[in-house]
């Protein structure tokens with residue numbers, strides 16, 4: 001693990017990673033999981049959500065998608081509207097009662113469930129117990145595919161160079177960068193291109209991008225430049241927020257490259273039918 | 278109430294109902310990664326780190342060091358050396374140059390600073406001091422300035438020559454503090470010196486000789 | 502007398518972070534200078550801090566600081582007792598005015614005409630230079646970086662490298678203009694000029710002022726780190742030494758500084774240690790031939806005790822002022838230190854300034870972060886900076902009059918009934934499946950009507966384009982009914 005943690009790439013400006021968060025993974029693949037779609041995927045990248053379902057189903061896992069789910073509460077939480085975040089979080093907490101793992105196609109929302117729900121409900125013993133139980137069984141999608149499903153894939157797509165962007169909270173709370181790298185590296189025809197300042201924030205930051213649009217704009221502009229310099233033909237990310245930010249900025253600038261959610265990329269690469277489409 | 282009492286009262290109320298943390302200091306964290314098997318390894322580490330910041334080493338012996346000091350002064354055309362002539366090493370150096378045709382003049386820091394401030398600042402090209410020891414882990418000399426070797430001796434002259442006995446190099450700062458019992462009595466001034474004075478304040482370009490010595494030479498007595 | 506020092510620095514308002522940032526973002530030179538400098542500092546730190554050493558050390562660093570804070574009043578008293586026994590005079594100040602009064606008292610008693618300063622961020626908090634100048638006392642910075650910016654009537658933009666925002670060309674021009682030196686961009690020559698000018702000043706100064714990195718209660722020792730030697734000069738050559746520091750800087754034992762020292766110099770500069778570690782435990786003794794006759798320590802509160810009252814915010818006071826959080830901050834890297842308008846910029850500035858100047862005077866500071874977490878990841882004493890930023894946002898949007906266990910100065914500075922009701926609507930929408938269904942239906946079906954300009958979003962982005970059908974809808978189609986319920 002530790003070696004994975006030392007980013008080996010010659011990128012002097014990378015933030016040194018924190019220590020691995022120790023986590024035990026279930027020894028056997030569960031029969032059922034919940035999927036939390038996230039608010040951004042729901043309305044902007046629903047295909048990615050569906051691809052996540054397909055990826056999981058192909059591993060023989062039954063996917064449950066409680067229809068009443070909405071948002072993890074993070075936008076309000078990070079804006080300082082803690083009571084409002086708690087109200088929304090509480091509604092989600094009631095939806096995932098069974099002992100199934102909760103799989104989330106976004107590291108930052110997964111981090112919200114895993115690290116911040118227990119803090120949100122610290123004052124209510126009953127809800128706290130539930131939040132802690134949910135935190136224990138929350139997984140980011142790539143993590144779940146890699147560590148729990150232990151996927152064995154065959155890359156079906158043509159050679160391509162991709163750049164990976166990882167959301168900061170996904171990186172720091174969920175180690176998503178490591179999981180996604182490991183998954184991408186299993187695809188024989190996919191060349192993963194590092195980009196300079198890879199670990200630097202893209203400037204999204206939830207409501208930060210609209211509260212401080214100029215600073216955020218400078219950050220995403222630099223991110224787009226770095227991605228372009230990498231020479232990659234596509235950008236993938238496991239986070240809808242960053243995807244919206246980076247692809248929106250690329251489009252506005254008529255720069256950059258096609259970009260997509262990791263779930264869609266993985267499904268397309270490993271599913272012959274999708275490739276031939 | 279005085280400012281003191283108000284501040285303390287406020288801090289106390291902030292702590293009301295809490296208990297102080299027990300002391301869980303784990304010495305291994307600051308010692309184990311910085312242990313060196315023997316004297317040679319300690320020397321190697323010290324020389325490596327200090328050389329990396331432009332410290333020069335003269336590796337010599339108890340018998341030879343005066344010659345080496347004179348050589349390095351001569352190489353720089355320096356004819357005056359500030360040294361504690363009342364201490365053993367000063368006397369040794371004085372005895373060594375006696376009768377030499379060409380030798381620098383030795384003089385001591387034997388007056389209060391007020392009596393010769395501008396002379397010290399303007400016309401002392403070099404000083405020689407002893408050291409109390411050194412720390413391999415960080416590449417540092419340990420100096421406890423004294424009446425014979427006051428604080429400014431290691432700071433004002435452009436060239437500082439430091440005598441170091443190899444047996445006095447220890448592994449790390451924690452070990453020094455503990456084995457020498459520093460906590461029981463600190464001098465008015467204790468110093469760690471890890472190279473010549475430097476700055477990177479302009480564009481992060483490293484420049485030596487900022488306010489202190491531009492050159493530091495460690496005369497290492499390997500048999501002492 | 503140095504002319505530069507007499508003209509008060511023109512500073513940007515700390516209330517206008519956003520507007521200040523606008524200016525900074527459009528300053529291409531600043532952007533380049535900052536990016537280059539921060540990249541290099543990041544790389545240097547990484548090179549000397551292998552993970553295997555770093556993480557246990559950070560843990561220990563955090564322990565030492567947290568333990569000190571857990572008995573802070575007691576340690577301050579012990580420090581005072583030990584220092585007093587050593588012959589050091591200890592002064593307490595709740596406000597910067599009180600602290601300046603202490604300094605001015607000493608200066609008057611000593612009939613001081615010139616003060617030379619080593620680097621001290623607390624003296625920046627006090628605006629000590631201005632206070633002394635107002636009394637006709639010259640106050641000159643001797644740290645090369647501080648000296649450069651004092652010449653240019655500026656304030657430090659970084660807590661370790663005050664002139665980090667300038668390049669050699671800018672310094673060369675400054676020296677040419679103010680010191681009448683021939684123009685040179687050779688850094689060695691520039692430094693030699695500074696050395697020459699300042700050496701005279703050390704000789705003439707009546708008082709030397711310094712900060713403190715760690716104040717050790719056990720031994721009554723003030724520990725200072727530096728590379729240049731100006732700190733040693735300032736604390737040794739003049740007959741009086743005044744050290745100024747915040748009340749949080751105390752540590753319990755001498756050995757406690759071992760991990761902190763190692764963390765500080767490596768996090769700040771990527772150096773295993775600084776050139777000088779200067780441990781001062783008293784004034785000159787009778788038999789000694791140099792060192793100050795008088796040593797004073799001024800302990801300043803200036804809002805720190807407000808942070809201390811709250812267990813979460815108290816962690817802010819763990820800070821050892823290494824600057825690593827700034828070096829790794831994508832926001833600081835882009836807007837520089839000046840835009841913050843506070844003495845401490847960057848992430849540490851964002852979490853400490855609300856206590857020093859009040860949230861009302863730093864209303865945007867907690868929001869000037871994407872909460873990316875880089876700061877918390879590198880902080881050598883493990884301050885959960887992102888959590889504290891979020892907490893301060895919460896304090897900032899509370900109604901100003903709302904009850905609070907430990908009210909913060911300027912609570913509710915960003916309170917907006919309008920925004921709060923928007924979030925309440927958001928709660929209704931996201932807790933009512935029926936409403937949410939209607940909302941997402943409308944959004945996806947009217948997707949082509951998305952306006953071309955959508956507030957701040959479309960400044961940087963193409964207009965957002967909702968999908969034609971939501972994941973809820975796709976899932977309804979794809980999954981059988983019993984996998985879509987709430988399972989209750």
Ligand code: SF4
Nearest residue numbers: 820821823824826880
């Ligand atoms: S908050 Fe942490 S990283 Fe930032 S200056 Fe303080 S100690 Fe260093």
